[in-house]
Amino acid sequence: MNSPAEMAAALDGAGYLPDDGIATAAFLAVRMGRPLLCEGDPGTGKTALARALAAALGVRLIRLQCHEGIDAAQALYDWDFPRQLLHLRTLEAAAGELDVAATESSLYTSRFLLARPLLRALWEAPCVLLVDEIDRADDEFEAFLLEVLSEYTVSIPEFGTVTAPEPPVVLLTSNRTREVHDALKRRCLYHWLEHPDLPREVAILRRRLPDLDERLGEQVATAVRRMRGMELLKPPGVAESLDWAQALLALGSTELDTELAARTLGAVLKYREDAERVRADGDFRGAP
Known part of the structure; x- marks a missing residue:
């Protein structure tokens, strides 16, 4: 791809409707070989962008879902101890007395190596590596990730060094539950994803739900946008807009009338307090 416009067309062809900022950020990440850190509220399409980017580039998507307490072993590799033990017992049964050095060498080969997402991304590049919700991991894991992304190389003591034949396209997402450290941000390009404007959200709904009438799509998108301004515990994202529109279909x-909207709020709001607040507001349909 030679321009952001070509990237936008490729993402569009993969089912993702980008704005100019998203298309430019994705193009630069690919062209410059730099990780792209996407921050934004939940439901703004960060994870969907990674899926579409992999489809647009014609490569595999490898996803590392971060969580509290994740460590290097969960992200990188582990050894298949049960298979190693079975292999050892088989050697003992077949040969009796074992050559210790040869036996140990045979236990630590790719046959027994369980590649986790980071190692798979190095092995299987070219690919898109999605590091999802990096803000949920701790400082130590963030420092480890920075080291891997600096060289795209890892050293496994029993096995050797693994280097990506070419750097994977890396996209990191954050819901900004905490600040990502400056060292990691400096390594990355950065883009903040906003909720789509009304015409783009309607276009997304109708792209994903071809049977959705334009008027109903506008009513759903307008109502959801109004909810996002109500300081709810969990403002709805595009995924919730899609769920609501699908429920109505x-x-x-x-037509989205008041009674129907009130009865189907469970498709778009996932907290009782949020639903009560919206119902109490009364005029929340936002119908054009």
């Missing part, structure tokens, strides 16, 4: 609806 399943009910055979062509």
Whole structure:
């Protein structure tokens, strides 16, 4: 791809409707070989961007889901101890007395190596590596990740050094539950994802749900945008807009009226307090 416009077209072809900022950030990440850190509220399409980017580039998507307490072993590799033990017992049964050095060498080969997402990304590049919700990991893991992304090389003491034949395209996402450290940010390009504007959200709904009437799509998107301004515990994202529109289609609806909206809020709001607040507001449909 030779321009952000070509990247935008490729993402669009993969089912993702980018704005100019997203297309430019994705293009630069690929062209410059730099990780792209995408921050934004939940539901703004960060993970979907990684899927679409992999489809647009025609490569595999490898996802590392971060969580509290994740460590290097969970992200990089582990040894298949049960298979190693079975192999050792087989050697003992077949040969009796074993050559210690040869036996140990046979235990630490790729046959018994369980590659986790980071190691798989190095082995299987070219690919897109999605490091999802990096803000949920701790400082130690973030420092480890920075080291891997600096050289795209890892050293496994019993096995040797693994270097990516070419750097994977790396996309990191953060919901900003905590600040990502400056050292990692300096390594990355950065893009903040906003919720889509009304025309783009309607276009996304109709792209994903071809049977959705334009008027109903506008009503759903407008109502969801109004909810996002109500300081809810969990403001709805595009995924919730899609769920709500799909629920309305399943009910055979062509119009979002007050009664129907109140009955189907469970498709778009996932906290009782949020639903009560929206119902108490009364005029929340936002119908054009």
